Amino acid sequence: MTTRVWRTAGPGRMTLLDEPLAGPEPGELLVRVLACGVCRTDLHVVDEDLPAHRAGVVPGHEVVGEVVAGGALGQRVGIAWLRGTCGECRYCRRGAENLCPRSIYTGWDADGGYAEYTTVPAAYAYQLPSGYTDVELAPLLCAGIIGYRALARADLPAGGRLGIYGFGASAHLAMQVALARGAVVHVLTRDERARTLAIDLGAASAGGAADEPPESLDSAILFAPVGDLVPPALAALDRGGTLAVAGIHLTDVPPLNYERELFYERQLRSVTANTRVDGREFLAFAQRHRLTVATTPYPLAEADRALADLAADRVHGAAVLVP
Numbered sequence: 001m002t003t004r005v006w007r008t009a010g011p012g013r014m015t016l017l018d019e020p021l022a023g024p025e026p027g028e029l030l031v032r033v034l035a036c037g038v039c040r041t042d043l044h045v046v047d048e049d050l051p052a053h054r055a056g057v058v059p060g061h062e063v064v065g066e067v068v069a070g071g072a073l074g075q076r077v078g079i080a081w082l083r084g085t086c087g088e089c090r091y092c093r094r095g096a097e098n099l100c101p102r103s104i105y106t107g108w109d110a111d112g113g114y115a116e117y118t119t120v121p122a123a124y125a126y127q128l129p130s131g132y133t134d135v136e137l138a139p140l141l142c143a144g145i146i147g148y149r150a151l152a153r154a155d156l157p158a159g160g161r162l163g164i165y166g167f168g169a170s171a172h173l174a175m176q177v178a179l180a181r182g183a184v185v186h187v188l189t190r191d192e193r194a195r196t197l198a199i200d201l202g203a204a205s206a207g208g209a210a211d212e213p214p215e216s217l218d219s220a221i222l223f224a225p226v227g228d229l230v231p232p233a234l235a236a237l238d239r240g241g242t243l244a245v246a247g248i249h250l251t252d253v254p255p256l257n258y259e260r261e262l263f264y265e266r267q268l269r270s271v272t273a274n275t276r277v278d279g280r281e282f283l284a285f286a287q288r289h290r291l292t293v294a295t296t297p298y299p300l301a302e303a304d305r306a307l308a309d310l311a312a313d314r315v316h317g318a319a320v321l322v323p
Contacts, residue, residue, distance in 0.1 A: 004323070006114035006303045007056040011048045014059070014114075014304055021117055023069060028119045030069035031077060036113030037062025037138035037169070038298070038306045038319035040225065041081070044249045045108055046307060053109045059303075060113030060321070061106035062141040063120075064134045071122055076134075078126035078283070079113060080141045081105050082273055098149075098273040105273075114303050116323045126279055129287035136293040139169045139318035140286055141279075147174030147223075148282035149274045150246035154219040155267075156183060163187075163217040165209060165233050166224030167194035169318035170246060172294055174221060175201060177282075180289050186213040189224070191313055197294060212236060221246055227253035234261040234268065242267040295320050 001021045009015040024030040042059040044050045063079035071077075085092050085100040092100050106112045106120070128137055147170040156162050159182045164171050167189040175185050179202045187198035187206040195206035205214050209229060216238035222229055225247045231254060233243050243266070256262055294317025298306040306319040 003116040004300065005058050005111070005116070007058055008046055008052070009056070012046060014046060014307075016301065016303075024119045027121055027123070029067050029071045029077065029122050029125055030117060030119055031063070031065030031079065032068050032117055033063055033065050033113050033115060033323050034076070035064045035134040035138040036060040036321045037142060038303070038310055038315075038321060039142050039169070040310060041142070041248050042107060043307055043311055049249050050108065053105075057108065058111035058113070058115050058118070059107040060115070060118075061108075062138045062143065063106070063113035063118060064128065064137045064141070065113070065118065068117070076128055077120070078128050078137065078141045079106055079118065079120040080124070080126060080145060080274075080279055081107070082276065083110055083124055084121055095275065095277070098275050103273070114300070114321060116300070124276065126283060129283050131290060132286070132293070135295050135297055135320045135322065138320045139173065139293055139295065140283065140291075143169035143318055144173045144286065144291075145274050145279045145282050146170055146246060146271065147221075148177060148285070149278045150174060150221045150223075150244045150271045151177055152278075153242075153244040153269045153271050154221050155242045156181075156219040158182060160184070160218035161186070161215060161238075163213050163220035163233065163236055165189070165220065165222045165229050166226075167191065167198050167206075168223060168315070171221070171223040172197060172201060172317060173291060175203065176289070176291050177285060186215070186217070188213065193316055197317070201292060217241055220244070223247065225250050227251040230254075230268070231256055231261050234266055237266045239264040240266070242269060244269045244271055246271045248273075294318065297322050
């Protein structure tokens with residue numbers, strides 16, 4: 001039996017192959033891929049903005065699949081970015097497994113979901129909420145989970161004012177969590193279609209990426225991988241406000257003006273992966289609150305086009321591959 005897979009083939013390139021299907025290792029599930037989200041992190045892996053951890057890796061870490069070996073046959077499971085941690089270091093012991101120095105990641109250290117079949121350690125597979133299609137579920141497994149963690153890192157007070165910079169797959173899900181908690185949300189993005197989606201989903205305003213929001217912000221999240229947006233986002237914060245940078249990759253941040261952008265106890269925080277607790281909490285939230293998931297499906301054979309469209313900001317919502 002064979003499986004079709006996309007493998008990285010040097011900076012900015014992938015190749016589509018037919019390979020023999022291998023069984024799962026002990027403790028792993030073999031999963032038939034039903035849908036796989038296309039994340040901007042995949043783009044960074046393929047372009048080698050993130051240093052290659054494994055040559056010829058299969059990208060993809062937002063996988064919805066059906067167990068075919070190693071576990072309960074036919075069970076639908078989710079596979080996300082975090083694939084393994086040591087469980088022994090001081091970070092793991094204190095519940096911060098996302099900071100584990102020996103952590104490994106789906107689609108970077110191990111083959112991911114740009115394929116017809118893939119594997120996952122059973123301890124890192126997620127139970128999925130009901131009421132969503134496979135295509136809708138896929139973006140929840142990174143875009144949703146990371147947005148959920150970024151919202152926590154932004155320290156948004158109850159009923160607070162949140163600014164969201166960039167409005168793609170992760171941002172449109174994080175906004176819905178914030179709105180459900182009573183926040184007022186202002187979206188700032190260069191994409192006109194994204195501004196329209198933001199208003200449709202309940203944003204109080206939607207402006208250009210470097211515009212000033214109509215009121216000062218208690219918290220902000222930078223989803224766009226653009227370091228030039230850090231100074232205006234900090235300047236938009238009220239006293240004591242927090243800016244969380246959600247991406248794994250960010251272009252260089254220009255020099256900051258202390259008085260204008262950091263004084264009055266404004267905070268700048270990064271977001272590093274997620275813990276499994278984050279994932280379970282977010283998916284439980286998605287079970288209780290029906291989220292609107294904007295997606296653009298692509299056939300698996302057109303994964304290269306999906307990445308090109310993502311790089312060129314031609315994707316509405318989240319791109320999702322369907323074998």
